[in-house]
Amino acid sequence: MNFSPKKKASNITLLISAFVIVSLILWNTNSFFKNFKEEERLKMEIWATAQSELIQSSVDQELGNLTLKVMGNNTSTPMILVNEEGSIKTHNISEEKAADSAYIQRKIRQFESENEPVHIIQEGELLETLYYGNSEVLNKLKYYPLALLLIIFLFGAVIFFFFKTNKASEQNKLWAGMAKETAHQIGTPLTSLLGWNELLKSESINPDITKEIAKDISRLETITDRFSKIGSIPDLEVHDIVSETEKAYEYLKRRSSKLIHFSFTSGIDELPVLLNPPLFNWSIENLVKNGIDAMKGRGNITIEIEKKGQFVNILVSDTGHGIPKSDFQNIFSPGVTSKKRGWGLGLSLVKRIVEEYHKGKIKVLSSSKEGTIMQISLRANV
DSSP: OOOOHHHHHHHHHHHHHHHHHHHHHHHHHHHHHHHHHHHHHHHHHHHHHHHHHHHHSOTTOOOOHHHHHHHHHOOSSOEEEEETTOOEEEESSOHHHHTOHHHHHHHHHHHHHHSOOEEEEETTEEEEEEEEOOOHHHHHHHTHHHHHHHHHHHHHHHHHHHHHHHHHHHHHHHHHHHHHHHHHHHHHHHHHHHHHHHHHHTSSOOHHHHHHHHHHHHHHHHHHHHHHHTTSOOOOEEEEHHHHHHHHHHHHHHHSOTTEEEEEEESSSOOEEEEOHHHHHHHHHHHHHHHHHHTTTOEEEEEEEEEETTEEEEEEEEOSSOOOGGGTTGGGSTTOOSSTTOOSOHHHHHHIIIIIISOOEEEEEEEETTEEEEEEEEEBOO
């Protein structure tokens, strides 16, 4: 489906706008992270200054309230203080972990990679080195852009699938409209053919000729009925699945080349199923014709019916070249075909008829170089 230039331009504008907004959010988040990190650095330098005053004070000297408040106020940033003799003190790290020397050494290396250590110097002499890590708030903020990108990705995925579903819905409406229009267009000459055939019957013409014409007219009526039902909910009535499948089988057998060997087997005599016969028969015909195309007009077609619990399975087998496993789902999408002149609508219509109209399932049961088995599953009406 082609989009108009105006719609394409609006989509491009929307995409560029989204990219700009995401870029601004990420840039703003990164700037905020840097500013917050600088503030944490400043807090650590102030704390180190207070620690220096504590070291310089004598035992009987009374410390000011500011120094004590600064040192006691930082309860979120993990710190490790190492003096010139290698003695270690920790702040905001649990006692259990602080007792583990290996853990502390790993933390020192981690803190050193996250933030440049703060050196406490007195009269040109290094007294202590302060290693500090990111606070809990800073760590959460560090992962905020990733969470934001994930949210944006999920939002974009939702938008993508919405537009994809919308496009598929438009395509379905287009195909349904074409099908109904085709049925309407066929209907006019079909009525005329009925009249001409009745006229021929009144003439001195071989009855076998008008009989065959009547069969073809009946076939055209069936095709018109099928096309008219696409896009609308068809009526389902209880029918014997065995006899209806056999009808489609017999029709295809009569109309196919003698190079195709047909066989029909059923593990049950009869079984009532809610069906729309014209559409169900169309599904069988499409599967068989696909099998014939895969065999290039020469091989074996087998139709088998089996009952599995509350379901009945109709298996259509061929001896064609097979389907790659990666294409098992793709072949049911509109427009997908391996034929040079194919429209890729046959299996798409079969899937719609079986799953949407009859609430059944269709799948590729198996496929190899020896052939393919397609399976339709419908619920029995028992």
